[in-house]
Structure formats: C-alpha cells, structure tokens
Amino acid sequence: GQSLEQPSEVTAVEGAIVQINCTYQTSGFYGLSWYQQHDGGAPTFLSYNALDGLEETGRFSSFLSRSDSYGYLLLQELQMKDSASYFCAVRDSGAGSYQLTFGKGTKLSVIP
C-alpha cells in the first residue's frame, strides 16, 4: 500500500518563503507530484519529480530524495492567492498503473 505524510496546516507571511514537506511509504514508486486545490475547486497540477533533485517552475520548486522517500514543495514570494491546500501524490511503478495516491493535504494560509 501507499501512505504519505504531510503537515496539516502551515501559515506564512506574504512575500515570504514556505516549504511543505512530504514523506512517503510505498510498495512501488514512479514519481512525486504536487497539486494545489483552492477551497471548493479542483486539484491543479503544479510540479513533478521522478528523479532526485530540484525542479523549478516560476515561484514554485519541488524537490525529491528517493533514498529518503522525501520531497518538498517550496513556494517563494508568497502571495495571498497562494492560500490553498497542497497535496503531494505518488504514482505507483506498477505496469499499467496510472492512479495517483494523494496525501491528506497541507492547508497553507498566507497572512499580510
């Protein structure tokens, strides 16, 4: 089975940097994705790591360490609109397996 752990809530100040961690235990692992979900909205894809290291997409970066079963999402220059829930998700490595298993989500509150 798969299990993912991430903090339930994080609060940060506008303009600051915040890091949301995710640790996972999986029977198979293909890669780690990050999704953003605003209240009442749909999950939106942010970033993906299949290999160790940092992936940068504008203000958002994501990091993966496969040996540590650990990843994080880094949000820089926080804006009020970044207030949302952030989910890490793993894709299993099984052949023909395309499902994503999501963590419970981290609710980020950006304050002025």
Add this chain to the structure above:
Amino acid sequence: EPEVTQTPSHQVTQMGQEVILRCVPISNHLYFYWYRQILGQKVEFLVSFYNNEISEKSEIFDDQFSVERPDGSNFTLKIRSTKLEDSAMYFCASSGSSGRSYEQYFGPGTRLTVT
C-alpha cells in the same frame, strides 16, 4: 485552454437511487480517471480507464460503481444504489499519455449529496 468539464455541478439524491455523473475529458487525452473527496479529506482514487476498459480500480470501487465511455467524448460514473456515505465531491480527470499520467487535469467536480 482545453479543460475537463463535469455535469451536474451538484446532485442531490435519495439513498438507494441511481445516479450518473458525467464528464467530458480533454479531447486528445487517452487516460481517464474518477476520484472522490469527502469534505475536508484527501482525494481518493476510484478508477482509471484506458482503451475502453478499466485499467485499475480501488477498493472503494465496488459492484455499485460502473464507468462507461458511451461515445467519443463523454465519460460517465454510475452509482447503482447510493448510500449516505457516497456523499462526496467526485472529480473526473484525464491525462494525455501513460508517460505523463502524473500530470492529470481535473474537472471542477460534482458534489453528490445523498439524503
């Protein structure tokens, strides 16, 4: 920009009734999914669909559930006899290829309320 659409946005039904949730995935995508999210909880995988058949399904996706792609554009989730615990937001998603299944595009969801 192409997007996944879902109808209805909100469905209220009585326990024991059948419901059909509809989705139109992105037109050139090949892989389709249904997920559900109980209020305040995580997104849970239900089923994936490729080449007109189910690829995988979770334990949640029991005999009460079925999926269908009745034509070239629609993708439906049917719940035969709804239970109170089926109340949730149901999201349809699609992805373009197996290699990019980590990047799934989600629809706005259908909020199902079973009374």
